[in-house]
Amino acid sequence: MLNNIKGFRSFYTKATAFSLAVIFSAFSTFAHEEAHKTSPEGAHDTTATVQHDSLATEAHAEAGHHREEKFDAGKMIMEHVADAHDWHLWGHTSIPLPIIIYSSEKGLDIFSSSKFNHGHDDYNGYRLEHNTVVAVNEDGTVNEELSANLWDISITKNTASLFISLILMLFIFISAAKAYTRNPNTAPKGIQAIIEPIIIFVRDDIAKASIGPKYKKFMPFLLTVFFFIWINNLLGLVPIFPGGANLTGNIAVTLSLAVFTFIIILINANKNYWMHVFAMPGVPVWVLFLLTPIEILGVFLRPFVLMVRLFANMTAGHIIALSFFSLIFIFGEMNVVAGYGVSIFSLAFTLFMTCLELLVAFLQAYVFTLLSAIYFGSAVEEHHHAEEHH
Amino acid sequence: MELVKPAFGLIFWMFVSFALILFLLKKFAWKPILEMLDEREKTISDALNSAQKAKEEMTALRAGNEKLLQEARNERDILLKEAREAKEMIINEARAKATEASDKILASARENISNEKMAAITELKNYVATLSIEIAEKVLKQELADPNKQKELVQTLLKDTKLN
Numbered sequence: 001m002l003n004n005i006k007g008f009r010s011f012y013t014k015a016t017a018f019s020l021a022v023i024f025s026a027f028s029t030f031a032h033e034e035a036h037k038t039s040p041e042g043a044h045d046t047t048a049t050v051q052h053d054s055l056a057t058e059a060h061a062e063a064g065h066h067r068e069e070k071f072d073a074g075k076m077i078m079e080h081v082a083d084a085h086d087w088h089l090w091g092h093t094s095i096p097l098p099i100i101i102y103s104s105e106k107g108l109d110i111f112s113s114s115k116f117n118h119g120h121d122d123y124n125g126y127r128l129e130h131n132t133v134v135a136v137n138e139d140g141t142v143n144e145e146l147s148a149n150l151w152d153i154s155i156t157k158n159t160a161s162l163f164i165s166l167i168l169m170l171f172i173f174i175s176a177a178k179a180y181t182r183n184p185n186t187a188p189k190g191i192q193a194i195i196e197p198i199i200i201f202v203r204d205d206i207a208k209a210s211i212g213p214k215y216k217k218f219m220p221f222l223l224t225v226f227f228f229i230w231i232n233n234l235l236g237l238v239p240i241f242p243g244g245a246n247l248t249g250n251i252a253v254t255l256s257l258a259v260f261t262f263i264i265i266l267i268n269a270n271k272n273y274w275m276h277v278f279a280m281p282g283v284p285v286w287v288l289f290l291l292t293p294i295e296i297l298g299v300f301l302r303p304f305v306l307m308v309r310l311f312a313n314m315t316a317g318h319i320i321a322l323s324f325f326s327l328i329f330i331f332g333e334m335n336v337v338a339g340y341g342v343s344i345f346s347l348a349f350t351l352f353m354t355c356l357e358l359l360v361a362f363l364q365a366y367v368f369t370l371l372s373a374i375y376f377g378s379a380v381e382e383h384h385h386a387e388e389h390h
Numbered sequence: 391m392e393l394v395k396p397a398f399g400l401i402f403w404m405f406v407s408f409a410l411i412l413f414l415l416k417k418f419a420w421k422p423i424l425e426m427l428d429e430r431e432k433t434i435s436d437a438l439n440s441a442q443k444a445k446e447e448m449t450a451l452r453a454g455n456e457k458l459l460q461e462a463r464n465e466r467d468i469l470l471k472e473a474r475e476a477k478e479m480i481i482n483e484a485r486a487k488a489t490e491a492s493d494k495i496l497a498s499a500r501e502n503i504s505n506e507k508m509a510a511i512t513e514l515k516n517y518v519a520t521l522s523i524e525i526a527e528k529v530l531k532q533e534l535a536d537p538n539k540q541k542e543l544v545q546t547l548l549k550d551t552k553l554n
Contacts, residue, residue: 082392083400100399130392153399162403166411173419180426185433199423219424220416228408252396256404260412315393 071333073326081246081318084131084157085113089241097160101126101133102151113154158253161245165232173227195227202226202369210373211380218376221264225257226369233314233361237354248364249314251307258307261372265303265379272383302375306368313364317357324349 087095096114115123127136135146176191188196207215235243277295327346332339
């Protein structure tokens with residue numbers, strides 16, 4: 001027991017150190033941008049940086065043409081939480097990512113996103129429009145019919161982030177597993193000491209508590225989903241590469257996770273579960289006409305709610321943190337001094353939000369895993385009160 | 391609106407890579423880790439159980455020793471008591487036998503003495519009788535040496551003899 005407590009304490013110390021690092025790096029990036037702001041030339045620079053930061057495809061052109069372009073916080077934030085075809089690092093530097101696209105007419109096409117030159121150029125009959133690849137005709141108009149039938153499996157910023165997190169997870173857990181097999185029956189050390197209390201927490205407080213004796217079957221999924229969400233939430237809080245992608249706040253990702261949960265429920269659901277859905281035992285027949293549609297809806301509603309909850313929480317966290325950040329630029333546009341004045345409060349709030357997000361990162365991983373476990377539990381629950389209903 | 395529209399590409403990659411990592415972690419990470427955790431917990435609980443058992447055995451052993459010691463002590467006491475009784479008995483018996491023997495010896499001695507005494511008395515009586523006869527003979531011889539005295543005695547005897 002004691003060991004667990006100690007493990008958690010060291011884990012939190014590490015988490016705190018990690019969060020401080022996050023905050024400081026955020027601050028240094030910010031300070032850099034602020035320094036630009038002071039010079040008159042810097043004002044233009046900032047606009048360009050911010051515009052580019054927001055991954056606006058038109059940033060280049062517009063920054064060049066309109067020096068007085070207004071800072072659009074909403075646009076900046078939305079483009080920050082959304083996916084992109086290149087990974088912005090700093091200033092005008094970004095990593096181009098591969099575009100993989102399949103159309104029934106042209107077949108498979110793989111090329112770098114740098115070919116689009118941030119949306120300025122067309123390439124091979126494709127054009128990047130609002131971060132979406134569309135097909136264009138010879139005359140330069142968008143081919144709507146073909147665009148609707150494009151299968152875009154490009155490695156976007158989120159996909160790349162997904163791969164990075166997966167490699168990170170494989171590294172962490174396989175090396176931990178090796179440490180376990182190498183020194184069996186010894187006190188956990190290093191990486192084991194960080195993950196072991198969490199694994200035991202997932203096993204004892206989530207799986208055993210919600211599923212019951214059949215929990216073992218679901219442990220791999222629960223652990224994978226827990227650490228996947230948690231690690232990606234944390235990576236999302238890191239403002240610089242390789243973090244910064246809002247992966248768990250992307251609806252495609254939460255949808256996929258929820259579908260995995262849903263599939264596992266469907267595979268493992270026993271007779272008792274379906275009976276409770278279609279013909280709730282002990283309920284009069286006329287009530288069933290009302291209850292069964294609700295229960296059937298509930299079957300789909302559960303994974304849907306899982307999807308929405310994680311997506312909304314993570315996206316909202318990012319939006320709030322970015323909003324506080326944007327305040328600096330909004331006030332800075334009005335008055336440089338006001339920008340500095342607000343920056344103190346903004347930073348304080350951003351720092352507070354980051355700390356809160358660290359908690360939310362864990363909490364959302366916990367909630368997703370716990371609810372999945374509860375659904376699995378209801379799917380495999382045995383029919384133990386059958387006799388009462390007769 | 392773009393935010394809530396799931397992108398096909400990401401869903402595709404997510405399914406592929408999540409299925410892959412689920413498989414890889416299940417095989418190479420979760421299985422060994424969970425097995426090791428179970429094994430370690432089992433080892434720890436076994437060790438605790440055996441320690442508890444050893445402690446109980448120790449207590450039982452100590453109680454057994456105590457009991458054994460007590461029994462030995464009791465036995466020693468009983469032995470001592472029996473020995474003491476035996477000693478008493480032997481002494482008493484010996485004393486009784488000695489008394490009996492001495493009594494017997496005394497009785498036979500006394501009998502012997504009385505026998506000897508009787509014999510001596512008888513002998514003495516016989517001797518006295520012989521002696522007195524001899525004396526009487528000698529007295530008579532002297533008395534009756536004179537014929538006058540013989541006549542006087544006959545006279546006296548005759549006188550005493552009354553003729554009825």
